[in-house]
Amino acid sequence: MTEEAILRALFQSALVAALPDGKFGGRLPPPPAPGGRTIVLGAGKASARMAGAFEAAWPHPCEGLLVTRYGHGAPTRSIEVVEAAHPVPDEAGMAAAERILKLARSAGPNDLVIALISGGASSLLTLPAPGLTLRDKQEVNRALLKSGAPIGEMNVVRKALSAIKGGRLAAASSPARVVTYLISDVPGDDPGVIGSGPTIPEAARPEAALAILRAYGIAVPAHVEAAIRANVIPADVPAPEIQMLATPKMALDAAADKAREFGLTPLVLGDAIEGEAREVAKAMAGIARSTAEHGVPVAPPCVLLSGGETTVTVRGKGRGGRNAEFLLALALAVGGRSGISAIACDTDGIDGSEDNAGAWFDAGLLAEARGRGVDLAAALASNDAYTAFAALSRLVVTGPTLTNVNDFRAILLRRV
Structure with a gap:
């Protein structure tokens, strides 16, 4: 399977686990x-x-x-x-x-x-x-x-x-x-x-x-x-x-189970991660690089899963929610390294005020952006991640999912 297909499948498994359908059984009052x-x-x-x-x-x-x-x-x-x-x-x-x-x-x-x-x-x-x-x-x-x-x-x-x-x-x-x-x-x-x-x-x-x-x-x-x-x-x-x-933990656990079906070792980094989106991305990039280079804290092939709710201090006039901003900052910090791909989405299907749940990237993102004249660093500086990912066909669009357990992030690392 492609990186995109795996990442989308992980997100979908998290969404299904977060739906209320069938969960009232045994929990009803008299x-x-x-x-x-x-x-x-x-x-x-x-x-x-x-x-x-x-x-x-x-x-x-x-x-x-x-x-x-x-x-x-x-x-x-x-x-x-x-x-x-x-x-x-x-x-x-x-x-x-x-x-x-x-x-x-x-x-x-x-x-x-x-x-x-x-x-x-x-x-x-x-x-x-x-x-x-x-x-x-x-x-x-x-x-x-x-x-x-x-x-x-x-x-x-x-x-x-x-x-x-x-x-x-x-x-x-x-x-x-x-x-x-x-x-x-x-x-x-x-x-x-x-x-x-x-x-x-x-x-x-x-x-x-x-x-x-x-x-x-x-x-x-x-x-x-x-x-x-x-x-x-x-x-x-x-x-x-x-x-x-x-809860966010239930969604991440479901994604971890799906990862195992793909032969990946899942590592849940936390379901309550907060902070400025681009700063959280830098920290996650450091973990991803350590994983790719040293097999620490887990050896590839693996997936790093996390949830919570980051924030964005709006300074520019661009378009993009916190998940797109996180993912753009992560892509820049990883620097196009082979074998690393990622997805970040809001589980309600709407990232900020846009029409996408989030976005995804693979190792080819930076080269493709240069080829198409998309300045990713400038997009990040102006809080314009949506526009950048849209130009590169990397948006994840689900429409309203009718659930909401906050953000879902998955960083996929394959052996290269």
Whole structure:
């Protein structure tokens, strides 16, 4: 098989492992008391697919509402699916969040609330805290996305700006029983970080949120600062029951199994790798060179697998998400060495705001770029990895995958 075929097969195996289909079996709660309702609420890029999988497993009536990204809808029977903007929230997302919060508040003591939360919920489930407008949230969110702040810090700020995240959806659902199903897209799989934890109660952290904004040079008006400080949450909200349907580790393990089928030794470097995309790429290139030259930490033929979420501090005006930027930096650092190829993709199918999941390269990339007049170093400097890989026919385009366990990276090393 070609390097491209192997790399794409590894990515596909990771995607299949991350889907919610068939994963509710043995994880369902008892039905609500007679006369009680099953209310399904959710948000995230995978939430529509999660809803369909839940309906297939749940042998009782249910109703509900969830919000997903435009183009990420999936068929459901009785659960309504609304689409909205991501990563910068819009009016459709705010209207959906208002309806979801209203439905949660309608739950009574005999009702069962099922929460389906996946990555992307932070932006999709947008409901400004009292004293804030949607525009306030949009402006802060845009600044955060360009700042290079890691997802954990961004979500601290998002909770502080929200009337529904950080456990506030669980507070609205009380006294109903709440069971939360999660697909993790965050390093460490912390339930309170996934989608900014709408059903995971925690104490408000206004000063922490303001400190993060200051650290990245993001100035906010006085009314935004006041609203953040006033946005408290009740202290008596019960902790929900949590079920984790898919995680980055599950996806990497599936890719490792597929690698063995190809006669490759897999080495999982980690499922929670963070940092500036081009800096992570330099570190990965060093490991790849050591592997190729010395057989350390593993001997070829092998594949180095990793996940997590890198960040990009946007300085140029080009096109490209964090996976394309990582891969371009990796290709330049490896320098066209024979026997090294790689793929880097976002498992939701959308790398940043572009139409690709990511990209791939093989040893011929640099020579081909020179032959076609594509300046890879200039592309990296201007955050224009998408344009470079598109010109060289190296994009990976899947469309929305209806799951999201963050980034997938595989570096393939063959004997030469």
